[in-house]
Amino acid sequence: MASVLVVEDDQFVRSALIRHLTEASHTVRSVGTALEALREVAHFRFDMVVLDLGLPDLDGAEALKMLRGITDVPVIVATARDDESEIVRLLNDGADDYLTKPFSVEHLSARMAAVLRRSRAAGGEAALPSVIRVGGLAMDPLRRQAELDGTALDLTRREFDLLAFLAGRPGVVVPRKELLAQVWQQSYGDDQTIDVHLSWLRRKLGETAAQPRYLHTLRGVGVKLEPPAPERPA
Numbered sequence: 676m677a678s679v680l681v682v683e684d685d686q687f688v689r690s691a692l693i694r695h696l697t698e699a700s701h702t703v704r705s706v707g708t709a710l711e712a713l714r715e716v717a718h719f720r721f722d723m724v725v726l727d728l729g730l731p732d733l734d735g736a737e738a739l740k741m742l743r744g745i746t747d748v749p750v751i752v753a754t755a756r757d758d759e760s761e762i763v764r765l766l767n768d769g770a771d772d773y774l775t776k777p778f779s780v781e782h783l784s785a786r787m788a789a790v791l792r793r794s795r796a797a798g799g800e801a802a803l804p805s806v807i808r809v810g811g812l813a814m815d816p817l818r819r820q821a822e823l824d825g826t827a828l829d830l831t832r833r834e835f836d837l838l839a840f841l842a843g844r845p846g847v848v849v850p851r852k853e854l855l856a857q858v859w860q861q862s863y864g865d866d867q868t869i870d871v872h873l874s875w876l877r878r879k880l881g882e883t884a885a886q887p888r889y890l891h892t893l894r895g896v897g898v899k900l901e902p903p904a905p906e907r908p909a
Contacts, residue, residue, distance in 0.1 A: 685729075
């Protein structure tokens with residue numbers, strides 16, 4: 676059972692989602708505007724937010740950015756927009772997953788279950804090593820803290836999960852399907868999701884895809900993390 680906030684201004688869709696989620700034993704609160712959603716997450720703890728983008732008071736994409744400013748709660752975006760660049764922008768802005776309208780309640784349930792599994796798996800971190808070190812990168816799974824050369828990295832929940840998973844397998848090429856299964860808890864998905872998160876991480880690690888230091892992509896194979904090669908003396 677999860678505590679879910681439904682942000683949807685269409686009363687018919689909203690009622691259907693509330694009914695379905697309640698029947699699935701979730702605790703549901705619902706609002707119809709972005710400002711109400713921000714007020715809710717500021718006062719209540721939720722396990723999941725289902726966010727419609729077509730809100731009357733504020734564009735849902737802007738609402739997503741504002742939500743990310745005050746909470747790290749998993750967010751599934753529901754949108755009628757199927758433009759690829761728009762989806763990438765939503766993922767960049769902090770969405771954990773998305774659904775393109777119209778969608779079935781079964782599809783929503785499957786996506787919610789995958790996101791919640793990953794979110795709740797964070798509670799089992801005690802079995803992980805205290806600190807993972809790869810070169811100048813230090814990952815502390817217990818405290819969910821990361822440092823690069825002694826400087827703290829500001830990572831989102833998903834960025835941390837992805838980097839920690841790769842750091843725990845230094846030098847090993849991890850197939851994209853395995854990343855989707857282990858980090859996103861999905862048996863299928865869009866490689867673009869992985870690429871977007873790798874792009875964020877590279878920016879925070881001070882590298883690029885063209886000039887990688889830690890994160891290396893092997894086209895058609897997978898991704899690996901390894902310490903930078905030592906610099907050769909001039």
